[in-house]
Amino acid sequence: MTKDFKEKPLEYFSSIIDKIDKNCYEKIKNSVSSLLGENKTILDQIPFLEKSTNSKELFRFRALVVHDSYDNEVFPLPELVESLFANAAVQSDKAEWMERKVVQCISIPNVSAWNHVKQYDGSVLVKLYTDEDVAVCNAYEFLGFPCEDEQGFTFHVITLQKLENDCNHLIEASGSLNPEMDNYLCNNLKTVRNTLLSTISSYLRGDALLSELILYHMFSKLKLKKEGYIDSLKLGQLNFNLIVGNEVDFAERTLFPLLQLLLPKVKYLSLDLNVLNNKAFESVMDYDNGILKIGELLLTKGTHLIVDETKLNQGELNEQGIRNLALLKDLIQHQTVMFNFTFPITISTDIPIIVVSEAKSMFSMEQSIQWKPTLECIEKVEVPQDMINTIRVFISFWKHKNIEWDHDVKKKMEDFFVEKRREASKYSAQDFSKQLELFRLMSMSYGQSEFVDEIWQKCDLFYRKWQQLK
Structure with missing residues (x-):
C-alpha cells in the first residue's frame, strides 16, 4: 500500500x-x-x-x-x-x-x-x-x-x-524532535549553550553583554497572556536598538551573517534612500492579474528582521519613502503588516526585530544597547557542522516551548517586584515586565521550562548591568 x-x-x-x-x-x-x-x-x-x-x-x-x-x-x-x-x-x-x-x-x-x-x-x-x-x-x-x-x-x-519551529527543515514539520536528537540535547545542554554563546561572542568581537542579549533575542517569540496579573503582561519578544557608532557595515557584514548561520529565516532591510523611495513595503492587490504583489514587509511569522538605519543617506524622501517608513514604524511598534486591497487591511504578525543605528534610532524602541567590542577583529570559533546543526535545532525547538509558571512561582515573582520597589522607587511595572520577558528567554537558552532560582538570579544581575549602561 x-x-x-x-x-x-x-x-x-x-x-x-x-x-x-x-x-x-x-x-x-x-x-x-x-x-x-x-x-x-x-x-x-x-x-x-x-x-x-x-x-x-x-x-x-x-x-x-x-x-x-x-x-x-x-x-x-x-x-x-x-x-x-x-x-x-x-x-x-x-x-x-x-x-x-x-x-x-x-x-x-x-x-x-x-x-x-x-x-x-x-x-x-x-x-x-x-x-x-x-x-x-x-x-x-x-x-x-x-x-x-x-x-x-x-x-x-x-x-x-x-x-512549526520557524520552518526549520532539521525539525519535523509538526515541531517534534526525533528521539536521537531529543536524547542528545537532554544530555548535552550545557555544551550546546556554551558553544552557541562563544560563537555569537566571536562575531561580536568579545562584547559579552551584547552576546547574551543576541542569544536571548534568538528565542524571541510574541506571546500574549490575557488572564491574571502576571499573565496579562506581554511576554516573549526582545526587540531592541543596537547602537554601533561609525561601524556602518556592522549590520550587513557581521550581524546578518551571524543570524543567518544559526536561524532558519532572516531578512536584512537597508534603509538606503534608494530602497525607501523605490521599493514597496506594502503588499498591494493587482486586480488586473488577480494576484497580490508582495511587499518587503510581508514575512512569515518568526522571521528575524534586521533594520539597518546606518545606511540612511542624505536626500529627500518621496511619497513612497514616507509611506514605507510609516509602515515599518507600525511593524516595529505594533507588530502589524498592511495590505492594500483598494482599502487597507491590517494583519497581526510576529517578527523579532533589531534596529541597528549609529546613534539613538529614529524609531521608538523601548530597549537599546551599545556595541562595545573588546577585540580588534572577529576571531571565529571553529565549530563542527553537526554541532552547528544541533544548535539550529536547539534554538528553533526551544523558541516554541510553552513555559508556564505555577501559583507559587507567580507569588514569588510578585514578592520580588514589591521588594524591588522598596529598594528603588524608579523600578516600575514596565521594568518588571521586561525582566519577566528576559527571564523566560534566558530559561529557554538553558533548556529549562521550570522555574530555576539560579537562572532567576542571573537574570536579575544581567538586567541590572544592562540598565546601568543606559
Whole structure:
C-alpha cells in the first residue's frame, strides 16, 4: 500500500473510494493522514515541487500564504474526475458540484542558505478541497498535485501541515524532535549553550553583554497572556536598538551573517534612500492579474528582521519613502503588516526585530544597547557542522516551548517586584515586565521550562548591568 501511494497515487486513491462525490476528498485526506501518521518516513520520500508542470505525481510544496480572500470556486464533479481520476475505475455523480477554497502562496522568503529547500520559486494558486484552516503570514507544507490551467500555475492539495519551529527543515514539520536528537540535547545542554554563546561572542568581537542579549533575542517569540496579573503582561519578544557608532557595515557584514548561520529565516532591510523611495513595503492587490504583489514587509511569522538605519543617506524622501517608513514604524511598534486591497487591511504578525543605528534610532524602541567590542577583529570559533546543526535545532525547538509558571512561582515573582520597589522607587511595572520577558528567554537558552532560582538570579544581575549602561 505504501509503495502504491508513492508510485501510483491515483490508483491508491481509487482503491479508497468507490464513488466520486462531495465526500471523496475528505475520505482521501483521512486515509493519507492515517498512512503518514503510521509511517513518518513516507513523506520524506515524496519530492518537492521544482517547476511549473502538469503531473499526476504527488509533490510537496512549502509555502507562505499571502492572500486568502478569494471567493470560493464552485466547479462540477466531472472536472475533478477528468483532472485527477481520468484513469480511475470509479463512478461519479455528474449532477453534483463541489466547492474549493483558493489561496495565493509564494515559496517561503528570506530562508537562510542552510535551510533552503530546492523547490519552485514563484507565486502559486493553491486549491483546498476540505475545510482546512490556513492563515496569511503562516507557512505550510502542502501535499498534492501541480497543474497548469487558465489561471496559471495551481496546486491541488490532498493534505497539509502547518510548519512549526520557524520552518526549520532539521525539525519535523509538526515541531517534534526525533528521539536521537531529543536524547542528545537532554544530555548535552550545557555544551550546546556554551558553544552557541562563544560563537555569537566571536562575531561580536568579545562584547559579552551584547552576546547574551543576541542569544536571548534568538528565542524571541510574541506571546500574549490575557488572564491574571502576571499573565496579562506581554511576554516573549526582545526587540531592541543596537547602537554601533561609525561601524556602518556592522549590520550587513557581521550581524546578518551571524543570524543567518544559526536561524532558519532572516531578512536584512537597508534603509538606503534608494530602497525607501523605490521599493514597496506594502503588499498591494493587482486586480488586473488577480494576484497580490508582495511587499518587503510581508514575512512569515518568526522571521528575524534586521533594520539597518546606518545606511540612511542624505536626500529627500518621496511619497513612497514616507509611506514605507510609516509602515515599518507600525511593524516595529505594533507588530502589524498592511495590505492594500483598494482599502487597507491590517494583519497581526510576529517578527523579532533589531534596529541597528549609529546613534539613538529614529524609531521608538523601548530597549537599546551599545556595541562595545573588546577585540580588534572577529576571531571565529571553529565549530563542527553537526554541532552547528544541533544548535539550529536547539534554538528553533526551544523558541516554541510553552513555559508556564505555577501559583507559587507567580507569588514569588510578585514578592520580588514589591521588594524591588522598596529598594528603588524608579523600578516600575514596565521594568518588571521586561525582566519577566528576559527571564523566560534566558530559561529557554538553558533548556529549562521550570522555574530555576539560579537562572532567576542571573537574570536579575544581567538586567541590572544592562540598565546601568543606559
